[in-house]
Amino acid sequence: MRKAIPLEKRVAIALYALGSSAEYRSIANLFGVGKSTVGSEKINEYVKGFEILGFPQCLGAIDGCHIEIHPSTEDAIDYHNYKGWYSTVLLALVDARCRFIYINVGAPGRCNDSQIYEKSTLKQQLQECRLLNDMTKKNLERQHSYCYYR
Template structure:
């Protein structure tokens, strides 16, 4: 984090400032923020962090929790204020995905497992399919890797689709009138605004997912799946950036389970705060995260059944036709350029 951004963050969190007492001087605001950021950005124990900053272990714990609580309270209103959706916000989100080749899409959705240490009486609920304990973060991400919506706290045994079906995100999307109002024709089909997800989600006109894999898949389906998977990487990359930047998330939260949610939420709103300021991510952080990810097996997401919807299928076919036409133009363009190159060489 740049010094100027750090100072700005401190100004936004003036509520953390404490007054001196007759018995002792208060820890300064800048030091409190620095302790919290160091704790979130590393996987060091609180005792080690306390020794580095000259404070006690319990003080570090208190500062981190207060920092996370106030960060979410004060920054989420500015840096994650997407709902209820306005026409201008929907238009901005759609333009972002159109720029990278996917029309009428306003966000990519996915779930992320974060390792936690639940209480023994709750452990069964948090035990995921690959044999470790996790909480699930369901998130909707825009084309700039910003988190539009997050749902934190579901137990590791849950499925992404189950979480989405019962989430406020689905309710907000169903209530938003602009998704249908802003329809546009694509290959002869009126396509509304939608979000995209992987095969774990239930297919509908508001959520496009890939065609099921088949050995003899036609070109339209292949091109649709390729285009969707290429664009859906924004949500996977956004998760990677958060985990690389805040290693307490990437390597697993060792705090008590009741405090895990606020820590996770604070890290994700801080990611948006830094994203707005084009704060860079060190390549070494990404490399270190990849090593951790390779050593950890992730739960297999079950494909939802009974998700065939006629209207949604018509929309998906229209999009698939568009991507096939684009692919044909690209191939033709490559062929023409190679022919011109041959003429030039001769």
């Protein structure tokens, strides 16, 4: 087994990653660790931020926003949204401090948030992230509670 990364170094990696816009690969090279190590430090920080706000086991907040556009006539039908005007959708995931973690922009206005999420790289990345499964905690109290009515 390899040696654990010292706490001071993990904190330094997390602070550097959160305070800069550098890519994981660059930060990993700077600190002499693997790219996945940098990613896991950021995920831990995101989860801790929401836990402090009273939302345990939350990674981020996600929502879509319609941005008005004026499409060409051939694309108009796809971009006509349920609100009655033409738009493109910005789907964003933010951390507990409202900083963007992920964005997807350009989907036609007729698409809803769940359709955009289903086709996004975000869904794929979350499904493949073993760290999220390892961090999941079971709430035994809730799992075994029953409600009886008289």
